[in-house]
Structures are given as C-alpha cells and as structure tokens.
Amino acid sequence: MKKKRVYKFPINCPINSLKNYQVFNTEGATLKVYHIPGHTTDHVMLTLEEDKALFCADCVLGEGTSIFENLEDYLESLQLILKLNPVVMYPGHGSVINNTVQRVNNYIQHRIDREREIIKILSEHPLQTMTIKDFVDVIYKGISKKLQEVATISVVQHLLKLKKEGKVLEIDDHWKINKKSNL
Numbered sequence: 001m002k003k004k005r006v007y008k009f010p011i012n013c014p015i016n017s018l019k020n021y022q023v024f025n026t027e028g029a030t031l032k033v034y035h036i037p038g039h040t041t042d043h044v045m046l047t048l049e050e051d052k053a054l055f056c057a058d059c060v061l062g063e064g065t066s067i068f069e070n071l072e073d074y075l076e077s078l079q080l081i082l083k084l085n086p087v088v089m090y091p092g093h094g095s096v097i098n099n100t101v102q103r104v105n106n107y108i109q110h111r112i113d114r115e116r117e118i119i120k121i122l123s124e125h126p127l128q129t130m131t132i133k134d135f136v137d138v139i140y141k142g143i144s145k146k147l148q149e150v151a152t153i154s155v156v157q158h159l160l161k162l163k164k165e166g167k168v169l170e171i172d173d174h175w176k177i178n179k180k181s182n183l
Helices: 071-084 100-124 132-139 145-164
Strands: 023-026 029-035 044-048 053-057 088-091 168-171 174-177
Touching: 053 071, 071 100, 071 145, 088 100, 100 132, 100 145, 100 168, 100 174, 132 145, 145 168
Parallel strands: 053 088
Antiparallel strands: 023 029, 029 044, 044 053, 168 174
16 A cells, blocks of 8 residues: 655644544634544544534535545444534535535435435346446436546445445446345
8 A cells, every 4th residue: 555645844843643532622612523534534524612513624515415435434424423413514615504414414315315326227237237337327427527537436436335235246347236135
C-alpha cells in the first residue's frame, strides 16, 4: 500500500492526528471530533456541542448526494448522524441544512432505492451477467461523460455490498443474482 503524504507550509509546529471523540474546548465552545468513514476512510465531522451543530464536511452535501469509498461504512456514518440528531448541519459544499433528519433519511433511502434498482435489473435478466458499464448505462441513462466515473463508483460500491451480503455473485468482472440468496 502506498504511503500517504501530508503537505503543509513549513512552520515549526508539530502535527497531531485527530482521534475519534476527541474534544476541543475553548471559551463558549466545545468541538467534538467524529471519525465517519465511508465518504473517505479518513473522513471526520465536528459537532459544536453548545448549538447541536454539525460540520459534516462531504458526508452530507447542501445539494445533491455525496460519493463514497465504502458504502457500508458510509451508511453507518449516516446512522451516527441520525443518532446525534443535530439541529443544523454545515456541509463542505452547498447550503446550510436545517432539515437534518429528513436530509439524512433521504440519503439513506436513496442508497436503499439504488440497491433495489440494481437487484431489479439483475432479477429481470436472471440468465445473463452484467458489467458495471451495463448497470451505469441503465441506471444513469443519458448521464454526461463527466459524471460517469462518479456513477461507476456508486454502482461498484453497491455491488460490493450486495456481494458481501451474498445477494450477488461476481464472475470475471460480470455480476449476476446469487440464486441461493432468495431474492
């Protein structure tokens, strides 16, 4: 595995890693760190405890949906946000989110719907296997070339989750329903 590098302007100060549930206190403000993998493996969010505010970075966006490196981790991170029940969320991109529970539930439902769509596509073609490109072409019909890479990542992550759950099989870069899964 490649070593990751962090670059910063050279100033004589130590760099310390953040820790999950780490707390920073200052007069009138308490920030708490939460490691929320999924969007990326090293993704974090911060809560401003006094205001029940959440700085969610790219886990939940002000508009649209987020991309993710690991769907299972991402869904767990969204569940954590629901558990924290923030009053307001400040995303890394887009508008401030005031309807926090609704927005996070919409994100979760979108992933559930996408999974059902993939299973439906495979169920409608039980005797054939499909490539990632086949799924992208059906699910994201008419999508711009610019967004095809993002769509591909999403489909791959859904298929990997379904494979882990035993619902689909991967055979030489092709996918099909696992008939033993009772779908």
